[in-house]
Amino acid sequence: MRILNAEFIKSSTKSADSVPQDFAEVAFLGRSNVGKSSLINTFTSKKALAKSSSTPGKTRLINFFDVTAQEGEEKLKFRLVDLPGFGYAKVSKSERELWEENLTKFLYERLAIKIFLLLRDARHPKMEIDDEVKWFLEEFERKDFVIQEVFTKIDKLTKNELGALKRNNPTAIFVSSSSKVGLDTLLERVHSALFTEAR
Ligand SMILES: Nc1nc2c(ncn2[C@@H]2O[C@H](COP(=O)(O)OP(=O)(O)OP(=O)(O)O)[C@@H](O)[C@H]2O)c(=O)[nH]1
Numbered sequence: 687m688r689i690l691n692a693e694f695i696k697s698s699t700k701s702a703d704s705v706p707q708d709f710a711e712v713a714f715l716g717r718s719n720v721g722k723s724s725l726i727n728t729f730t731s732k733k734a735l736a737k738s739s740s741t742p743g744k745t746r747l748i749n750f751f752d753v754t755a756q757e758g759e760e761k762l763k764f765r766l767v768d769l770p771g772f773g774y775a776k777v778s779k780s781e782r783e784l785w786e787e788n789l790t791k792f793l794y795e796r797l798a799i800k801i802f803l804l805l806r807d808a809r810h811p812k813m814e815i816d817d818e819v820k821w822f823l824e825e826f827e828r829k830d831f832v833i834q835e836v837f838t839k840i841d842k843l844t845k846n847e848l849g850a851l852k853r854n855n856p857t858a859i860f861v862s863s864s865s866k867v868g869l870d871t872l873l874e875r876v877h878s879a880l881f882t883e884a885r
């Protein structure tokens with residue numbers, strides 16, 4: 687699959703003010719600073735489509751991006767959803783609780799999401815909070831979606847470290863937004879989840 691175009695559609699704070707669920711969606715989920723917004727830019731080959739920052743807590747809203755792609759002769763349309771990162775400490779407890787509530791409700795109600803990309807930092811592959819999010823998704827009553835673990839920032843690993851990570855996580859995808867490694871694998875995974883598997 688080749689991405690032809692991608693554009694920002696809307697930001698929203700919760701389920702109720704989101705765009706209609708008229709396309710299949712890809713959700714980018716993960717801890718704050720793991721590289722969600724950067725991966726959206728890499729995925730679409732658009733440098734500043736999603737706002738990324740070295741300061742955690744950059745994405746505070748749910749952002750929707752519409753994508754046009756091509757597979758063979760076929761033109762495809764789908765949507766990317768950039769989500770606020772979890773585990774961001776520098777907000778008040780009440781603000782964090784409100785977010786978590788909004789985000790949880792959003793994830794439950796957003797039936798258009800057909801693949802959750804669960805991003806994990808390749809340098810910290812065993813964080814419990816990442817496992818908890820995975821379990822949370824696995825417990826959803828509906829099963830018409832795919833959960834795909836994606837290890838980010840693999841450019842920060844040595845060859846040996848990357849080899850070990852791959853052996854320990856045989857079904858994961860390994861990407862680097864700085865070197866574009868893993869992009870083709872990710873594109874194919876998303877294509878198959880949206881247009882062939884999760885129906
Ligand atoms: N070395 C390296 N740095 C990366 C990579 N991807 C993202 N980064 C850096 O990690 C930082 C966070 O990236 P973001 O894309 O803003 O992370 P996010 O998950 O969207 O963060 P929040 O919006 O706070 O949830 C930025 O400084 C990026 O430049 C990567 O593949 N390799």
Ligand SMILES: [Mg+2]
Nearest residue numbers: 722723744745
């Ligand atoms: Mg972000």
